[in-house]
Amino acid sequence: MVMTADKAFEIISVDRMAIACDGGGGPLGHPRVYLHIEQDKGDVMCPYCSRLFVYKAIHHKVG
């Protein structure tokens, strides 16, 4: 599912599909970008800082 995990700088679990990333500020920061996690993919990587955002609801399915 998370095929890009080995390339990710950091993996961040989020609870919504639309997120904003600014690199966390400081010297590693970058202009704020808005990313959207696709439902069937479950994760999205920030093109600036290579943080991988994973939609955490995917990990605990009901049933």
Ligand SMILES: [Zn+2]
């Ligand atoms: Zn970023």
